Amino acid sequence: MSDLTSIPPQSQDWPGTTADLQPAPDHGETSYTGRDRLVGKRALITGGDSGIGRAVAIAFAKEGADVAIAYLPEEQQDAEETQRQVEAAGRRCVLCPTDQRTEQANVELVSSAVHELGGLDVLVNNAGFQMTHSDLEDFPGEQVERTFATNVYATFWLTKAAAPHLQSGSAVINTTSIQAFQPSEPLLDYAATKAALNNLTVNLAAQLGPRGIRVNAVAPGPIWTPLIPSTFPGERVEGFGSDTPLGRAGEPIEVATAFVYLASDEASYVSGTVLGVTGGKPVF
Incomplete structure (x- = not known):
């Protein structure tokens, strides 16, 4: 893993690219x-x-799952690298460029994934949008709408579209955030969407539980991804994550292990919970 105890100041244009991150993040390449936890599953x-x-x-692929990934069209280059890594692990990776801000886009996304994978066992609602501002008056209306559409509406619409294809034993996993529990003022709208996702996770677990479908969430703390330098001022990126009890930001693969657990049969009696991967920041 890289040394994330002293991240230097840096910035990127949104949505950012992995290649420009310094230091390079660890995705588990x-x-x-893998330990064969997800053999035969389609995600x-x-x-x-x-x-x-x-x-x-990558972790799902190394555990034996085939995957379809959704992403914005402008993120094609990064998506192709993900595909290369998944295929290097011996599994399929279906590319589904999608802007999820309409219900129809999510219906079509599920249809494509199910068609290409031959079914669906695991849904990971991970796409997110954020931008930071210092004062309430600085938050543009269109940004607030985009943040809620990407983070909350798309999660609702995609889960609704996927539910008829999920069977008993399937899993839905939402990405929330430490921001749902310890909100930062510059992320006012983003933090609100993550709190909404915590609530949505509990309600979806109640709705889908009788069908044998588990719904959980992972709440990451400060994780080193392109989202950080593309949405924070360069000076705020410096030392990112150093305020956690562990004293550093987390690697993406350190969060992915939580998703593996919640997707696996090892979590067969876990539903309606939020699992924090925060470097020691509390999630309650």
């Missing part, structure tokens, strides 16, 4: 060893081009 992962989504795709 060589560090992760749809949103935001799968980079960061946590890429790490989840």
Whole structure:
């Protein structure tokens, strides 16, 4: 793994690229060893081009799953690298460029993934959008709408579209955030969406539980991904994650292991919970 105890100041244009991150993040390309936990499973992962989504795709593949990844069209280059890593692990990776901000886009995304994979066993709602501002008056209305559409509406619409294809034993996993528990003012709208996802996770677990479908969430803390330098000022990126009890940011693969557990049969009696991967920050 890279040394994430002293991340230097840096910035990128949104949505950012993995290649420009310094230091380079660890998605489990060589560090992760699979243990056949997801053999035969088929997973749809949103935001799968980079960061946590890429790490989840790689870890799932090393555990024996085929995956479909959704991502914005402008993230094609990163998505192709995720595909290369998944295929290097011997599994299929279906590319599904999608802007998820309409219900129809999510219906079509599920249809494509199910058609290409031959079914669906795991849904990972990981795509997210954020931008930071210092004052309430600085938050543009269109940004707030995009943040809720990407983070909350798309999660609802995609889960609704996927539910008829999921069987007993299937799993839905949402990506929330430490921001749902310890919100930062510059991420006012983003933090609100993550709190909403915690609530949505519990309600979906109640809705889908009678069908044998488990619904959980992972709440990451400060994780080193392209989202950070492309949405924070360069000076705020410096030392990112150093305020955690562990004193550093987390690697994407360190979060992906939580998704592996929740997707696996090892978590057969776990539903309606939020699992924090925060470097020691509390999630309650």
